[in-house]
Amino acid sequence: MSQGSDIEIARRAKLKPITDVAAKFGIPADALIPYGWTKAKVSAQYLDSIQSFSNGHLILVTAISPTPAGEGKTTTTVGLGDGLNRIGKKAIMALREPSLGPCFGMKGGAAGGGYAQVVPMEDINLHFTGDFHAITSAHNLLSALIDNHIYWGNALGIDQRRVGWKRVLDMNDRALRSIVNSLGGVSNGFPREDGFDITVASEVMAILCLAKDLKDLETRLGNIIVAYTRDKKPIRARDLKADGAMTVLLKDALQPNLVQTLENNPVFIHGGPFANIAHGCNSVLATTTALKLADYVVTEAGFGADLGAEKFFDIKCRKAGIAPSAVVIVATVRALKMHGGVAKDDLKAENAAAVAKGCENLKRHIENVNKFGVPAVVAVNKFVTDTDAEIAEVQKAAESMGTKAFLCTHWSDGGKGTEDLAHHVVKVIDEGKANFKPLYPAEMKLRDKVKTIATEIYRAADIACDASVETQFKDFEAAGFGHFPVCMAKTQYSFSTDPNKRGAPTGHIVPIRELRLAAGAEFIVVVTGEIMTMPGLPKVPSADSIRLDDKGLIQGLF
Known part of the structure; x- marks a missing residue:
């Protein structure tokens, strides 16, 4: 296929009306709340109507420990979903929404890449359907109610030194990490130390992604502990009567978003909690809805399997009552070389010995995934610099762990580049070896x-x-x-x-x-260490290169 930047490839795509994409999986047009003609939310009423449907198989895409060389989890998730549809299976993907902060900072967007993308790419990476704005507003409403309660007499006895609820903004801005609010005199309230987190680090984001319905959402919001009294009694959002209004702001945001891949296959993109301070998975509602509609659902979890997969299993699966049938661990030869001791500047040179050494990281992740009772398969996300000898080392390492590694070319070939992987994943699922269990019981200390x-x-x-x-x-x-x-x-x-x-x-x-x-x-x-809940911008942020051209098209977004 002809190449170009991700945004150029996305613009050449022939998108179908989202009603047509939905219809392929039995979703009627009146179940959609359109946001233009290429994206829509699926209505809460429709979600209720399909609860009696049986579930399909859940496939988790995770990765080796990330490196600056890149792994490509989202790209592989999209490629595998397209590959499954190409071999005649009914598959839906379920992904997280990108945050504006990284888009304008250093990481860039999060809609896949090359010919394994979700579109409309610009919309998904920018304002999309407004979910993050709604979460920001709901979170900051609670912040405002805290300081307003203190201003009007503080009947709950909130200790201003023990307010743990910061404000949020979906942008990287280090200047807001630590601030003093309510300056400017008596009419502005009582000054206190405060700060901002990025929206994806908000507990409201985590709650939206774990809530099963509006009632569950309101209950969870009410349970948020925002502060303590002087005698350390917890103050909840419910005590401030914030839960009802916050739920109103989030009622539309709770409904999953439906878009499509470059190959016109359906994708739910919904929610985006931090993969560090939170559980790093898309919403429970999006995943469980996809399971009712497809035979196979491909989803991902943030970072490497030691963080993302573990949280997916022990938090999301436990809370949602779902169980994965297979796991795909994404690796690149480049990243494995870095785990084998090669510097980033030297990655282009062949070094099969370094790959073999780096595969100790891959083997550890395979072993860990198996501890949850789920079979693992390896996807080698191919780069042009990879050599046959290096790829052979990855395949040998996978086989030594009782599994297989498949070379995947989805970035350049789309779903065609993952057909071998797709066939094997289906075979593994059909063998019925999955016997999922969390790592620890809930009653453990x-x-x-x-x-x-x-x-x-x-x-x-x-x-x-x-x-x-x-x-x-x-x-x-x-x-x-x-x-x-x-x-x-x-x-x-x-x-x-x-x-x-x-x-x-x-x-x-x-x-x-x-x-x-x-x-x-x-x-x-x-x-376990310093956790950054409000990132800063790099010296040369992506924002420097993002602009509109003479035709009104966005340039510089990737």
Whole structure:
């Protein structure tokens, strides 16, 4: 196929009306809420009407530990979905929505790439259907109600030093990380320290992505703990009467968004929680809806399998009552070379020995996925610099773990480039070997849950907690949160907490810095290092190159 930039390829695509894409999977036109002719939301009433349908098979796409060389999870998810449809299967993809911050910062968009893209690409990467704006508004309404309550007499006795609810903005802006609000005199309220997180780090985002319906959404929103009194009594959003109005702002955002691939296959793109401070998966509603409509649903989870897949299994699958039938682990020869000790500038030179060494990371992820009772398959996302000898090392490593690695050329060939992978994934599912189980039971002690993940998944020798963290574990259990799953906040670049330790390190200690309670989302965030919840822009941000040309077309978006 002729190449070009992602946006140029997307513009050459022949999109079908979204009603036609939906009709292929039995969704009637009156079930859609159109946002133009190429994207739509699927109505809540229709979602209710299909609950009696049986579920299809769920396929998770995850990856090796990420490197600056790139892996291509989203591209592979789209390519595999198109590949499954090409071999005559009924498949839908379910992805996260991109955040504006990375689009204008350094990472770029998140709609796939090459000939494995979701379109309309510009809309998806920018305002889309307004979901993130609604989440931002709902979150900041709660922020405003907190300070308004304090201003008008503080009947709940909120301790201003113990307000834990920041404001949010869907943009990278380091200047807003730590601020002082309510300056300017008596009429503006009582000054206090405050700050901004990026919208995808909001607990409201995590809640929207875990809620099963509007009632569940409102209950979870009401459960958010925003502050404490001087005697450490929790103050919830419900105490401020914020839950009802927040739900009103989110009622449309809760409905999944339907778009299409370049090959006109359906994709749900809905929600986008941080893969570090939250669980990093698209919405439960989008995934469960896709399962009612397709024989195969291909979805992804953020970062490598040690973070994304573990949270997908232990948080999302547990909460949603769903079970994956297969897992695809994405790897690139380039990334495996980096795990084998090759510098980024030297990746173009053939180095099969470095690939073999780097495959220790891949083997660890395969082994970990199998611990959840789910069979794993490897997708090698091909680059032009890959050599036969290097690819052979990946295939040999996969076979040594009892699975197979398939060379995939979806970036250049679309769904045709994943047909071999698609056939094998179907074969694995048909064999019925999946017997999914979470890593730990809900009733396990919180500290033991963290240690289990650290030792079983990260291969650490132990965890290290100071007295304050030990107290937090006990306090959260005493308060009735002991049954919550834990959401690990750790560097994505290593199995350890040191981002420079690539490959498959063992025997390290995982230090636990603090615990954060997400009472509405219903998980405990376990912070193992410095967590950036409001990114900054790089020295040369992508925004510098984004503009409209003389024809009114967007240039520079990727």
